[in-house]
Amino acid sequence: MADKYDYDVLVIGAGPGGYVAAIRAAQLGLKTACAESRETLGGTCLNVGCIPSKAMLHASELYDEAASGRMAKLGIKVTPELDLDTMHGQRKDAVKQLTGGIEYLFKKNKVTWLKGRAAFEDAHKVKVGDDTVTAKNIVIATGSSVTPLPGVEIDQKVVVDSTGALELPKVPEHMVVIGGGVIGLELGSVWRRLGAKVTCIEFLDQILPGFDGDVRKESNKIFKKQGIDFKLGTKVSKVAVKGDKATLTLEPAKGGDAETMEADCVLVSIGRRPNTDGLALDKAGLKTNQRGQIAIDHDFRTGVDGVWAIGDVVPGPMLAHKAEDEGIAVAENIAGQTGIVNHDIIPSVVYTWPEIAGVGLTEEAAKEKGEVKVGKFPMMANSRAKTNHEPDGFVKVIADAKTDRVLGVWCIASVAGTMIAQAAQAMEFGATSEDIAYTCHAHPTHSEAVKEAAMAVTGKPIHI
Ligand SMILES: Cc1cc2nc3c(=O)[nH]c(=O)nc-3n(C[C@H](O)[C@H](O)[C@H](O)COP(=O)(O)OP(=O)(O)OC[C@H]3O[C@@H](n4cnc5c(N)ncnc54)[C@H](O)[C@@H]3O)c2cc1C
16 A cells, blocks of 8 residues: 555646556555546547547548449449548547546556646655645656757647647648658548648658558658658758748759749648656656657656656657557556567558558568568569459568568558458567468458568568
8 A cells, every 4th residue: 555655656648658557556456546637538549649640531532432433343432521620520530539548447446546647856756736646666657748840839720730630620722731640641631532632751762660661661752642742851941931931942852943832731740759858857867868858668667666668758669559568568567567568569551542651670680680571462472452443552571581570561552450460469479480480361351462572571472
């Protein structure tokens, strides 16, 4: 029990990292509270991130299927009419139901929700709103927020961040997306499908930094085919807003003549930064690292005894499932168990059409470590994808040339986000490409392409 403290565990932040940590701590018999400054639980993910973006991606995908004539090819003749208010309504409804679900889970597991902003008074004492509480263990799970572009003001009307881009009251004529990462491509896809002309400006010479090189090139081709324009190797140096229009100044990243571009909506999506402002970390004896993150050890301990940190506020990919797994592990460590997250096997998914997913090493990173064998299988040769008229994409399996152990798997396919789970599980069990190749996969499924790519590692796929 908490003895001289109010709580055994106080979690700061109720995003996927924090709420999961709080629930698991309570399940393990620890007296637990969770401080959250938002009106609703669930953090970025449920309120303004994963869930509302997927609600808009799903709805806009169906609209696009109908509007583009692809449904007509299947013998379904429809002329869709966009009702954007209803589309936003179902997004809000999904958010309401899921955030309400976390409130229910807190009650069920007897987690106390402390409403308000938390700031440290010392390593075991935190002010939440007007109250002060003490805890034997404090877990910092304050997440991240949008990285601003210096000199560019987000007004959530003409210049928006991801939160504003989820809620646009009308379809823009020309949306310029600054940043060719996951969030920019997902939200750019939503508004392109609903009728906007979309231009994506990326500073690097290719989109989707961090993804496998082949995947980056191929997905760029697919998005171009869908109608998104790209300006790669280009820097946005100025955004001037006049009335309901913006003029962007673009410069080649490597130097050269500047040009201008007009837009009625500019989405700034250049990344996210850890939330530590106002936490008074210094009062707990903590500092952030050069990237503004809270440094931790393998067990999620900060340098201060009894203070732990997880999720977007610590180093690693800023992903909800990574935060959730860290939430479980930190609670188990606090309870004296052994909580572990294998940070080498965290899948990444882009929920566009088709989906783009990967786990483990890129081919480039794997080659830096040693000799590799690579097997690739195109979705065009997968019977299910072909039947469903989904020819774009491929699966790629990267294995160690000597041991055959799978080092990375990358997919572009309509259901790549679901397919990548089997690759993650196989890799977690230390699978070789042969293990995947000799595992029976149901027919006809997109997942058979994973098996065929694994067979291709030894040069023996059946269907190409
Ligand atoms: C548009 C968008 C789409 C995304 N899509 C995906 C996706 O499809 N899949 C995926 O895996 N990830 C996605 N992400 C990323 C994902 O949302 C984050 O990785 C995840 O939410 C991080 O979880 P967290 O618990 O660390 O922090 P957060 O979810 O950011 O939660 C932190 C919480 O702490 C609260 N807080 C902060 N400071 C304090 C304080 N001092 N006192 C009290 N409360 C405080 C905040 O209000 C917030 O609610 C997306 C993000 C965005 C923006």
